[in-house]
Amino acid sequence: MKVGLMTVMRVLVPVTTMGTMIALPFYSPLEKQIQDHSVRQKFGRRQRLSADSKMADEKPGIAQTDKSSEDYDKSGYDGMTGAERGPQQTVNLNRNVTARIQNPLAGIPRETLFKNVEDFAHEAGMAEHIPLIQRGALVAQDPPAFEQIAELDEDEKDALRNEVLHKWRQPWALYFTVILCSIGAAVQGWDQTGSNGANLSWPRDFGVPNEGEGATDYNTWIVGIVNAGPYIGSAAIGCWTSDPMNYYIGRRGTIFISAIFCLLPVIGSAVAQNWEQLFVTRLLLGIGMGAKASTVPIYAAENCPAAIRGGLVMSWQMWTAFGIFLGFCANLAVYNVGDIAWRLQLGSAFIPAIPLLIGVYFCPESPRWYIKKGRYDRAFKSLCRLRNTPLQAARDLYYISAQINEEAAIIGKSNYVTRFVELFTIPRVRRATLASFVVMLAQQMCGINIIAFYSSTVFVEAGFGPLQALLASFGFGLVNFVFAWPAVWTIDTWGRRTLLLFTFPQMAWTLLAAGLCFLIPKDSQAHLGLIAFFIFLFAAFYSPGEGPVPFTYSAEVFPLSHREVGMSWAVATCLFWAAVLSITFPRLLRAFQPVGAFGFYAGLNVTALVLIFLFVPETKQRTLEELDYVFAVPTRTHVSYQLFKALPWWFNRYILRRKGARLEPLYRFENAVAADQGATVKGSGSR
Numbered sequence: 001m002k003v004g005l006m007t008v009m010r011v012l013v014p015v016t017t018m019g020t021m022i023a024l025p026f027y028s029p030l031e032k033q034i035q036d037h038s039v040r041q042k043f044g045r046r047q048r049l050s051a052d053s054k055m056a057d058e059k060p061g062i063a064q065t066d067k068s069s070e071d072y073d074k075s076g077y078d079g080m081t082g083a084e085r086g087p088q089q090t091v092n093l094n095r096n097v098t099a100r101i102q103n104p105l106a107g108i109p110r111e112t113l114f115k116n117v118e119d120f121a122h123e124a125g126m127a128e129h130i131p132l133i134q135r136g137a138l139v140a141q142d143p144p145a146f147e148q149i150a151e152l153d154e155d156e157k158d159a160l161r162n163e164v165l166h167k168w169r170q171p172w173a174l175y176f177t178v179i180l181c182s183i184g185a186a187v188q189g190w191d192q193t194g195s196n197g198a199n200l201s202w203p204r205d206f207g208v209p210n211e212g213e214g215a216t217d218y219n220t221w222i223v224g225i226v227n228a229g230p231y232i233g234s235a236a237i238g239c240w241t242s243d244p245m246n247y248y249i250g251r252r253g254t255i256f257i258s259a260i261f262c263l264l265p266v267i268g269s270a271v272a273q274n275w276e277q278l279f280v281t282r283l284l285l286g287i288g289m290g291a292k293a294s295t296v297p298i299y300a301a302e303n304c305p306a307a308i309r310g311g312l313v314m315s316w317q318m319w320t321a322f323g324i325f326l327g328f329c330a331n332l333a334v335y336n337v338g339d340i341a342w343r344l345q346l347g348s349a350f351i352p353a354i355p356l357l358i359g360v361y362f363c364p365e366s367p368r369w370y371i372k373k374g375r376y377d378r379a380f381k382s383l384c385r386l387r388n389t390p391l392q393a394a395r396d397l398y399y400i401s402a403q404i405n406e407e408a409a410i411i412g413k414s415n416y417v418t419r420f421v422e423l424f425t426i427p428r429v430r431r432a433t434l435a436s437f438v439v440m441l442a443q444q445m446c447g448i449n450i451i452a453f454y455s456s457t458v459f460v461e462a463g464f465g466p467l468q469a470l471l472a473s474f475g476f477g478l479v480n481f482v483f484a485w486p487a488v489w490t491i492d493t494w495g496r497r498t499l500l501l502f503t504f505p506q507m508a509w510t511l512l513a514a515g516l517c518f519l520i521p522k523d524s525q526a527h528l529g530l531i532a533f534f535i536f537l538f539a540a541f542y543s544p545g546e547g548p549v550p551f552t553y554s555a556e557v558f559p560l561s562h563r564e565v566g567m568s569w570a571v572a573t574c575l576f577w578a579a580v581l582s583i584t585f586p587r588l589l590r591a592f593q594p595v596g597a598f599g600f601y602a603g604l605n606v607t608a609l610v611l612i613f614l615f616v617p618e619t620k621q622r623t624l625e626e627l628d629y630v631f632a633v634p635t636r637t638h639v640s641y642q643l644f645k646a647l648p649w650w651f652n653r654y655i656l657r658r659k660g661a662r663l664e665p666l667y668r669f670e671n672a673v674a675a676d677q678g679a680t681v682k683g684s685g686s687r
Contacts, residue, residue: 103140103141103142103626104399104402104403104406105137105140105141105398105399105402106141106142108141110138113134113137113138113141114134114137116137117130117133117134117137117398118130118134120133120398120401121133124376124377125376125377126376126377126380129380129394132390132391132394133394133397133398134151135149135151135152135156135391135394135395136391136392136393136394136395136396136397136398136399137394137395137398137399138151138152139152139160139391139395140395140396140398140399140402146160152391155389156389156391159388159389159391159392160391160392162388163305163307163392164307167305167307167308168308169388170305170308170386170388171385171386171387171388173363173364173385173386174303174304174385174386176362176363177299177300177303177363177364177386178300178304178315180356180359180360180362180363181296181297181299181300181315181316181319182315182316182318182319182322183319183352183355183356183359184255184258184259184292184296184316184356185296185315185316185317185318185319185320185322185323186319186320186322186323186326186352187259187262187292187323187349187352187353187356188289188292188293188320188323189319189320189321189322189323189324189325189326189327190323190324190326190327190330190348190349190351190352191230191262191266191285191289191323191327191349192230192320192323192324192327192452192453193323193324193327193328193331193452193473193477194266194269194327194330194331194345194346194347194348194349195226195227195282195345195346195453196327196328196331196452196453196454196455196456196473197327197328197330197331197332197335197341197342197345197456197470197473198331198342198343198345198346199223199227199454199456199457200342200456200457200460200466200469201339201341201342202275202278202342202346203219203222203223203275205339205342206274206275206278208222208223208275210222210223210586211457211460217587217590220586220587220590221583221586221587222275223586224582224583224584224585224586224587225279225583226275226278226279226282227282227453227582227583228578228579228580228582228583229278229279229280229281229282229283229285229286230282230283230285230286230289230575231286231575231576231578231579231582232283232286232579233282233283233284233285233286233287233289233290234286234287234289234290234293234571234572234575234579235286235290235572235573235575235576235579236286237286237287237290238258238261238286238287238288238289238290238291238292238293238294238575239290239291239293239294239568239569239571239572239575240290240568240572241287241290241291242254242290242291242294242295242564242567242568243416243419243564243565243568244416245257245291245295246295246298246369246564247416247564250365250366250369251295251298251299251302251365251366251369252299252360252361252363252365254291254292254295255292255295255296255299255356255360256357256360256361257288257291258287258288258289258291258292258295259288259292259353259356259357259360260288260357261284261285261287261288261289261291262285262288262289262292262349262350262353262356263288263350263353263354263357264284265281265282265284265285265288266281266285266346266347266349266350266353267347267350268281268284269281269282269285269346269347270343270344270346270347271343271347286575289575290568290571290572290575293551293571293574293575294564294567294568294570294571294572295564295567296316297316297551297552297554297555297567298366298555298563298564298567299366300315300316300555301552301555301556302366302367302368302369303364303366303367303382303386305387306622306623307492308492309492309552309556315488316548316551316552317484317487317547317548317549317550317551317552318481318484318485318487318488318547318548321477321480321481321484321543321547322481323352324452324477324480324481325474325477325478325480325481326352327345327348327349327477328470328473328474328476328477328478329474329477330344330345330348330349331345331456331470331473331474332470332471332474334348335466335467335470364381364382364385364386365378365382366382367379367380367382367383367386367396367397367400368400368404368560370382371397371400371401371404371560372404372560372561376397376401379397380393380394380397383396383397399623403623403626403628404560404561406628407559407560407561407628408561414561416565419561419562419565420565420569422562423562423565423566423569427632427634428559428628428631428632429558429559429562429566429631431617431631431632431633431634431635432557432558432559432562432566432627432631433558433566433569434615434635435553435557435615435616435617435631436550436553436554436557436558436566436569436570436573437569437570437573438608438611438612438615438616439500439546439549439550439553439554439570439612439616440550440554440570440571440573440574440577441573441574441577441608441611442500442504442546442550442608442611442612443546443550443574444574444577444578444580444581445577445601445604445605445607445608446504446507446542446546446601446604446605446608447507447511447538447598447601447602447604447605448538448539448542448546448547449578449581449582450581450585450597450601451476451535451538451539452480453581453582453585454585454586454589455469455472455473455476455535456469456470456473457469457586457589458535458589458594459472459473459531459532461518461589461594462518462527462528462531462532462594463522463527463528464528472532475532475536476535476536476539479536479539479540479543480539480542480543480547481543482543483539483540483541483542483543483544484543484544484547484548485544486544487499487543487544487545487547487548487549490544491548491549491552491620492620493620494620495618495619495620496549496552496553496616496618496619496620497612497616497617497618497619498618499544499545499549500545500546500549500609500612500616501609501612501613502545503541503542503544503545503546504545504546504605504606504608504609504612505605505606505609506541507538507541507542507545507546507605508602508603508605508606508609509602510534510535510537510538510541511534511538511598511601511602511605512598512599512602513530513534514530514531514534514535514538514598515594515595515596515597515598515599515602516595516598516599517530517531517534518531518593518594518595518598519595550570550574551571553616553619554566554567554570554571555567556619556627557619557627557631559628585597588600613642614638614639614642614643615635615638615639617630617631617633617638618630630667633666633667637666638666641666645663645664645666646663649661649662649663
């Protein structure tokens, strides 16, 4: 089944890329993409893709430079490093109307670059590392041309080649950090599903049955509110505490505090004596869930190299799915223990919180957080643990610092309140806020959580017995986890946007089909089988698309100055609507019946597809700092491109089958930020 899904996606992905704004492959300034794992023999000629100087006069947001584009075109890029190219056009990070992606170090003369490095090293108290940082700055200035840098020795060049040829060959400290983040995600998933099985028992024990004898509309709302407790606590308190906690105690400290809130309230929920106490413990659990969900993806994104960031950061959702699966396993394991079964189902979620609590301080702190606090020496030590060589650590240290300085020049200093206000007032940040809002809202609109929260209830409605419902929920959790794995590879190759545009139409029709199967007579053998089949198929399409993308995407789109509060906003959006869903679905199911409820969410999938097509830019294989240029493109420019260029091109190419149809790219890659498809690593074979 997995092979079948991947085959279908290979066929359909060209269709879904109609909205993708990238017509050329993305190249990080830290690594180059090698197509089909092949290694070519020579660097191809790199063509400059920026507009001519006349465009700079006509378009706002571009500062005219000393050298015209015609001069660049005449000289070309053959064998030239960024330092030799001279001045370049400057991109306005609030209004990048020509969609240029620019390296902040490109065009700086070598002598100036070396002097800047010396000043930086002395200010940072790292004078002993000046030669190393200078070599790193040369690499960061023009990554594809590292072979021509005479200052590099063969071992350093070999390490840079391996970033492309063996991109998954990373230090153990990086993978340990990702594993720790994965445990944090598993806590999140297990917390969500403990209540799924418990919903069959605790309402009756606490005198608020929501089905069968004694069920009332009031009881239905009570069950919904108790189940929504963690999401109310997250959206109202937990998410918003992450910004001040991150500011004062760092990423690791915030994860440690959140792990405490994911441990003690879970135990409290297992010993609650009435629904009010259960509700309070779940509110407290939400504080930990919100702070953790707002911090862990950022922590992973800031530590990972750009080429594999999506694959590693998406481990949040993949291991959330694993936690959901473990929660269903726990529900089944304690099903026959008697009246305390639901208490064990809720309380078992404390298990993964313990290794999270202990393991976090064995991980390196985020180097970007250290840089933000001015602790450059500690940032360098963290990068040395997270990169294969000191050269790569020095390169990333200087490049990140350079881009953060550009951000600071635009945004300036701010406090918590002003940073929140700036989410909606600074154009570059506002576009990231809109995009993260759309992908997070879409996760609730797609309907996955009506299954994750209430699958046992839904399957009982379909005619399953209690044990059969738990087994069917177990199957759902297994499918959700297994089909998350393909996204480890596809999220950084096909891209975040492409995965969303492919999977949302599939989720719409599978959810609608599952709802219509409730119309099949219950005495038919096809009734239960087809309902379960389409729900499982829905999960299979969700897991590689809308499952991993929202948290990965939201963790990377905000500038460092607003990353914590931006992620807080994104996660609060997700969990607020999760709370709304959790509160309303029992009543919706009672009023609409399963057919209407499933059909309603199928329609929301279509709405989410349109929002993603219009407002969500692609971010694959860009460094976190380069995304400033992506989100400097005005929303109107982006929407206009999708409606009047990308959509007509897709219609001509895939409906009318006109193979000659061509799509003009939106983004223009300048200087060392991108090279054409001929850009390669010198030499052949893998090393």
